[in-house]
Amino acid sequence: MKLNTSSLNLPNMLTLGRIACVPVVMLLLLSDSRTMGFWAAVVFSIAAITDWLDGYLARKWQLVTVMGKFLDPLADKLIVMAALIMMIPLGRVPAWAVFLIIAREVTVTGLRSIASSEGIVIAASNLGKYKTIFQMVAIIALLLHYDYYWFFGLQWEIFHVDMQFVGSFFFYVSFIMAMWSGGDYLYKFYNVLAGTQD
Template sequence: MPSTRAQIMNLPNILTMLRIAAIPLLCVLLLSPDREPGFWAAALFAAASVTDWLDGYLARKMGIVTVFGKFLDPIADKLIVMAALIMILPFNRVPAWMVLVILGREMIITGLRGIASTEGIVIPASNLGKFKTIFQLVAIIGLLLHYDYHWFFGVHHPLVIVNMHNVGMFYLWIATIITIWSGVDYLNKFVRVIAK
């Protein structure tokens, strides 16, 4: 049987820990509303989002799914999303009520999962939750980029300019609707399972 250290210090868990370690750097970059720090913050957030998919894939592929990884991975996801949304609030890039809905949902569902697990009950994540995560990640990357970007360098025609803030807000609206929908869906599942 592998040692506790071996169960914790495997490649998927290291990727998850790197995602958490990236949060302070993300916050430092987002202290400034300027274009260049926002671009690097978006790049860092995108890289962290890739590791979110990669660590789960590697854990399953390598057959090293651990209790520590199952615990840490969703926490890392929530922390980096919370950090990004909270850091851009002072720049009025995102409505505060949307941030409250998204973060509130995450805390409520995490609490319900904790209650269910103490009863030995596992309520699996639905596809709604997966779609919510995808739309959130795309939305946040757009909101971090924020400014106008040209599809083709050197071409300044209005048809090849995209405002990344508008792109981010479009996806954030979808993410918020799915956040509420998936939260209600999970709450219904929780009540039904606990009632049994």
């Protein structure tokens, strides 16, 4: 895949738009209300869609840039961490789990940077990709938080969903995946380091 030198392209603009969503989500979560949580979920969902879209367009149109390679993972981490941190005082996620997720992200990013500086690429695992999907679903559900009736507002118990319960389920599944894939990165990094010293 060739590297494009023009940074002002549609995929990068979408990435910048995702970064712009970060303060919006944070501001909305300053109020623990059903309405603000709903709009925070809408903004976060739009950001999640652009995460897929900018990568797809960059690959399809061969618009891979240095700026894009830097900003895309940064935007992902900023929007996820901002939402999780803001939900701690709302009681929707435990602080200890958010701390471990942030520690995992910092560690993996550092390891990949060290490997990259040595000309070695540690590819993202499929488990890491699934973790991201489950994490996005979890955050959207946790932002919605309240009970919803998902069939035209009809308050039939069969259509009743406790979004906090759904979000918590996906959150802990993604948490396990995050820790597991983080350990996998550490293992790969150790093998790479051991191989370069042989």
